[in-house]
Amino acid sequence: MDSYRRSFFNAPKAARVVSARSGNVIGGGDWSEDRLVPDCVRAVGSGTPVLLRYPDSVRPWQHVLDALSGICY
Secondary structure, eight states, X not given: OHHHHHHHSOSTTOOOOOOOOOOSEEOTTOOOTTOHHHHXXXXXXXXXXXXXXXXXXXXXXXXXXXXXXXXXX
C-alpha cells in the first residue's frame, strides 16, 4: 500500500490514502457457511443444536457499522 501511495499520491496537495483492515466483523448480509451468527440462526431455525467449531476460542467481535464508523467520517 505504501508503494502505491508514493507512486500515485505523492504530489504536495494529493489526496490522502490509508488502508484499514477490520477483523472479526459481524453484520447483516453474510449468510455464508462457517460463519458464527448465520450458523446459529440456521441451527435455531431448523431445531438442531448450535455447533461451535472452537468453543474455547475467545475473540473480540465488532459489528460492521462500528468498523465503518472508524473509517468513514
